[in-house]
Amino acid sequence: MALGPDGSPVDKREVEPSVSIVLPTFNESDIVETKLEDIASLDYPTEKLELVVVDASDDGTGELIESFYTDQNGPTLSVIREDSRRGLAVALNDGYAAASNEIVVKTDCDSKLAPDALREAVANFDDPSVGGVTGRNADVIGGSEVESNYRGMQAFVQMAESHLDSTLIFHGPFSAFRRNLIVPIDEDSLADDSELALRIRRNGSRVVFDPAVRYKEAAQSAFRDRRAQKDRRGMGLLRLLFRQVDALGQHGAYGRVVLPLNWGMMVISPWLVTAGIIAIVAGAISNFGWLGIAVPLTLGGFVLLGSADRLGPFEPLYALFDAQVSLVSAGLSLVLSDADGTWDQQTELRNTFQTGED
Numbered sequence: 001m002a003l004g005p006d007g008s009p010v011d012k013r014e015v016e017p018s019v020s021i022v023l024p025t026f027n028e029s030d031i032v033e034t035k036l037e038d039i040a041s042l043d044y045p046t047e048k049l050e051l052v053v054v055d056a057s058d059d060g061t062g063e064l065i066e067s068f069y070t071d072q073n074g075p076t077l078s079v080i081r082e083d084s085r086r087g088l089a090v091a092l093n094d095g096y097a098a099a100s101n102e103i104v105v106k107t108d109c110d111s112k113l114a115p116d117a118l119r120e121a122v123a124n125f126d127d128p129s130v131g132g133v134t135g136r137n138a139d140v141i142g143g144s145e146v147e148s149n150y151r152g153m154q155a156f157v158q159m160a161e162s163h164l165d166s167t168l169i170f171h172g173p174f175s176a177f178r179r180n181l182i183v184p185i186d187e188d189s190l191a192d193d194s195e196l197a198l199r200i201r202r203n204g205s206r207v208v209f210d211p212a213v214r215y216k217e218a219a220q221s222a223f224r225d226r227r228a229q230k231d232r233r234g235m236g237l238l239r240l241l242f243r244q245v246d247a248l249g250q251h252g253a254y255g256r257v258v259l260p261l262n263w264g265m266m267v268i269s270p271w272l273v274t275a276g277i278i279a280i281v282a283g284a285i286s287n288f289g290w291l292g293i294a295v296p297l298t299l300g301g302f303v304l305l306g307s308a309d310r311l312g313p314f315e316p317l318y319a320l321f322d323a324q325v326s327l328v329s330a331g332l333s334l335v336l337s338d339a340d341g342t343w344d345q346q347t348e349l350r351n352t353f354q355t356g357e358d
Contacts, residue, residue, distance in 0.1 A: 305318075
């Protein structure tokens with residue numbers, strides 16, 4: 001039986017392999033029960049599910065998880081306790097190593113999955129060439145038009161990449177892999193899901209984006225509030241591209257088309273845009289004196305209106321601009337800082353998630 005909307009990157013058929021869900025946690029006591037209810041609502045046989053939690057919390061998150069299943073049936077539960085917080089990539093390597101089922105799904109506490117997300121995802125694995133599957137942010141918690149527009153454009157690109165060969169970017173709220181294809185990722189990885197997907201593609205299997213696999217993730221529109229979330233993603237992807245530069249030109253259309261396009265969009269384009277803006281502003285002031293100040297003032301108004309979701313039909317253009325700003329900021333941060341994969345929790349974003357789910 002075929003599943004999914006027209007345009008899915010592979011022929012999907014309903015299958016029910018055993019699935020291990022890996023959930024990394026760090027001080028998630030305020031939202032972890034919501035996430036466990038989210039997993040319980042998945043349209044999938046409980047007896048075929050395993051939940052592997054890698055917990056580095058000191059707020060009782062692990063105990064809450066164990067007590068959640070005391071009075072109800074659930075998947076097989078395994079809680080791996082970490083003595084100290086060592087970073088997400090290390091936790092995921094431990095979780096993946098402990099997973100025992102055919103398909104391994106990684107998800108985040110601060111995300112919500114559609115009830116059919118898992119069923120739609122595993123349907124892709126009926127195709128033996130597929131080694132990994134990710135999905136789309138179908139509903140942005142918090143109502144950020146900036147993020148919604150950006151994710152819409154990103155989904156279009158990822159669909160094209162998946163039809164051509166494979167996609168580069170995998171998303172933390174939902175990523176699924178064949179367990180026998182999983183390899184360890186760098187312990188200081190800043191783009192753990194995308195790194196694993198890239199390694200699986202380098203080893204010969206496709207990694208695809210399926211728009212029928214839906215999740216929700218919180219996001220904000222305000223320019224300053226978005227920086228931590230967007231810059232962190234940008235840092236991870238930029239570091240991944242530079243570390244895996246030798247994949248360019250290799251692995252079929254993935255290395256000849258997909259990776260070069262991502263290099264263009266994430267490495268080259270942001271600095272061209274920055275140079276262009278500087279040249280336009282400098283030229284306007286040089287040629288028109290104080291009247292030239294209208295150019296940076298117009299740009300400032302564009303940012304203010306865009307970050308307030310008030311640009312109407314021009315909001316997608318602002319979403320692109322915002323992404324370019326993040327990539328420039330991320331590039332500078334990679335050069336000037338020593339990111340090790342351990343991040344501070346984003347309180348404002350967490351509040352947006354909680355408020356949006358009330």
